[in-house]
Amino acid sequence: MSSNEAEIRRQFEELSETFPDLRLSEDKPGCRVIRGILYFSATFQGVTIADSFSILIMLPQDYPNSPPIVQETGSRIPADFHQYPDRTLCLGAPVEVWRRFKSDPRLITFVETLVVEYLYAYAYFEKFNKMPFGELPHGAQGIREYYHELFQTNDAHILLALLKVLADGTYRGHHPCPCGSGKILRKCHGPSMLELLKNQPKELFLKDAENIIYSMERNEFENFDWGLLPKKLKRELDEMARERANHEKCA
Numbered sequence: 105m106s107s108n109e110a111e112i113r114r115q116f117e118e119l120s121e122t123f124p125d126l127r128l129s130e131d132k133p134g135c136r137v138i139r140g141i142l143y144f145s146a147t148f149q150g151v152t153i154a155d156s157f158s159i160l161i162m163l164p165q166d167y168p169n170s171p172p173i174v175q176e177t178g179s180r181i182p183a184d185f186h187q188y189p190d191r192t193l194c195l196g197a198p199v200e201v202w203r204r205f206k207s208d209p210r211l212i213t214f215v216e217t218l219v220v221e222y223l224y225a226y227a228y229f230e231k232f233n234k235m236p237f238g239e240l241p242h243g244a245q246g247i248r249e250y251y252h253e254l255f256q257t258n259d260a261h262i263l264l265a266l267l268k269v270l271a272d273g274t275y276r277g278h279h280p281c282p283c284g285s286g287k288i289l290r291k292c293h294g295p296s297m298l299e300l301l302k303n304q305p306k307e308l309f310l311k312d313a314e315n316i317i318y319s320m321e322r323n324e325f326e327n328f329d330w331g332l333l334p335k336k337l338k339r340e341l342d343e344m345a346r347e348r349a350n351h352e353k354c355a
């Protein structure tokens with residue numbers, strides 16, 4: 105029995121009290137999934153929606169260190185509605201999903217907040233043809249907006265410079281803040297960065313930096329300093345550029 109199995113069973117029992125039509129099983133060894141019908145009733149700004157969806161919740165091997173991922177299995181939600189290419193639901197910007205999950209890493213909270221909010225938003229969209237809480241943060245642009253709000257700047261160069269510190273693991277409170285304020289990190293963007301470091305693995309910041317690059321407009325690449333990229337991401341992009349150059353030579 106793996107170390108987190110007892111914890112998962114306990115959390116599942118708690119989940120079943122509110123959502124009795126979900127079942128816990130093990131698809132492959134060590135690969136826990138929860139599937140079934142999720143009935144919910146939720147109210148936002150006076151609009152109550154009661155509905156049900158077939159869902160599949162996949163627990164990562166290291167659960168509850170990482171949040172689950174979710175698919176809708178009734179073929180009701182179209183692929184172009186806030187989903188990733190593998191058809192898992194985009195419950196929000198990954199960094200935001202991590203932050204919210206880590207603040208209370210239990211299945212019941214995950215389902216009642218992130219999953220029900222998403223399903224409510226879709227059911228609302230189906231009914232009224234618009235989104236209930238404004239657009240869900242989605243894709244590269246949503247991730248950029250998330251960091252824009254958090255760091256109070258939309259300058260892609262500064263966002264990347266701050267993410268580089270997070271992804272490379274080089275945070276030191278007495279170093280100058282990479283935003284260029286002239287202050288040291290501790291007295292500038294440091295506190296919000298430390299909060300992020302507490303809740304998310306480094307790989308996520310790498311992914312987010314990549315998304316910031318995808319969100320950039322053509323003019324933002326003028327005078328762009330590629331040295332601002334996290335080391336690992338820079339290596340990956342250099343490798344891609346080399347492959348492309350080789351390919352063009354062959355053609």
Ligand SMILES: [Zn+2]
Binds near residue numbers: 283285292294
């Ligand atoms: Zn700063």
